[in-house]
Amino acid sequence: MELDPVIHAPTRLQIVSVLAAAEEAEFGFVRDTLGISDSVLSKHASALETAGYVRIRKGYVGKRPKTWFSLTEQGRSAFADYVRNLQKIVSPSGLTVLPG
Amino acid sequence: MELDPVIHAPTRLQIVSVLAAAEEAEFGFVRDTLGISDSVLSKHASALETAGYVRIRKGYVGKRPKTWFSLTEQGRSAFADYVRNLQKIVSPSGLTVLPG
DNA sequence: GCATTATCTTTCCATCATGGAAAGTACTTT
DNA sequence: AAAGTACTTTCCATGATGGAAAGATAATGC
Numbered sequence: 001m002e003l004d005p006v007i008h009a010p011t012r013l014q015i016v017s018v019l020a021a022a023e024e025a026e027f028g029f030v031r032d033t034l035g036i037s038d039s040v041l042s043k044h045a046s047a048l049e050t051a052g053y054v055r056i057r058k059g060y061v062g063k064r065p066k067t068w069f070s071l072t073e074q075g076r077s078a079f080a081d082y083v084r085n086l087q088k089i090v091s092p093s094g095l096t097v098l099p100g
Numbered sequence: 101m102e103l104d105p106v107i108h109a110p111t112r113l114q115i116v117s118v119l120a121a122a123e124e125a126e127f128g129f130v131r132d133t134l135g136i137s138d139s140v141l142s143k144h145a146s147a148l149e150t151a152g153y154v155r156i157r158k159g160y161v162g163k164r165p166k167t168w169f170s171l172t173e174q175g176r177s178a179f180a181d182y183v184r185n186l187q188k189i190v191s192p193s194g195l196t197v198l199p200g
Numbered sequence: 201g202c203a204t205t206a207t208c209t210t211t212c213c214a215t216c217a218t219g220g221a222a223a224g225t226a227c228t229t230t
Numbered sequence: 231a232a233a234g235t236a237c238t239t240t241c242c243a244t245g246a247t248g249g250a251a252a253g254a255t256a257a258t259g260c
Contacts, residue, residue, distance in 0.1 A: 010105075017189045017192065020193030028236085036220095038236080039222095043239085058237095063228060093179070139251095140247080140248055165257095167207075
């Protein structure tokens with residue numbers, strides 16, 4: 001019933017949730033969606049990559065460098081586990097973390 | 101879409117979840133259920149009391165002092181908000197993990 | 201009466217996490 | 231050459247966390 005600390009930190013939870021909702025997301029999109037600084041996103045993305053949860057892809061749009069993030073299979077699975085564990089912790093109260 | 105940091109800390113989330121499932125819970129029960137030390141529970145309970153989320157009741161069982169915790173109305177409401185916010189963050193992923 | 205137990209609370213400490221600013225990297229545009 | 235784009239890394243200050251140890255208070259055991 002452990003809450004994976006890599007995912008639980010609020011900023012990373014939000015990053016992972018954004019990525020879980022899409023196949024891939026741009027650096028700037030994630031940063032602006034969450035309203036965080038470049039450095040914070042860069043550091044959390046690296047932490048998630050180190051954990052094996054996020055893939056960081058670098059490429060170009062025209063001549064400008066761009067970075068995209070996506071969840072790895074391991075990341076998706078860890079996120080699903082995380083949500084399940086949250087549910088276990090919270091559910092005795094009768095509340096749910098799930099939509100609907 | 102803020103996750104109340106008083107509740108989000110894993111240990112306090114578990115404490116609050118336990119309390120949300122009951123009217124009142126004993127110090128020893130909560131400590132043993134979560135597997136934490138006396139000092140940690142004592143400190144987190146104080147923090148939750150300071151936030152207005154938990155009521156700490158002291159009394160006796162026979163001649164031995166005992167402490168009980170319960171959520172205040174404010175605490176229940178903050179917890180419900182917390183879970184709602186969690187839902188908002190997580191739900192775009194479309195996870196279909198079922199409660200229970 | 202004094203030591204021990206019970207039930208917490210508070211202090212101490214060492215560690216880790218977090219975020220933003222600033223500086224750095226690499227390349228491009230003007 | 232200077233400035234801009236798109237990050238990454240370093241620096242730093244702040245705060246959170248947990249357990250052990252020491253306290254506080256009262257009740258039993260011997």
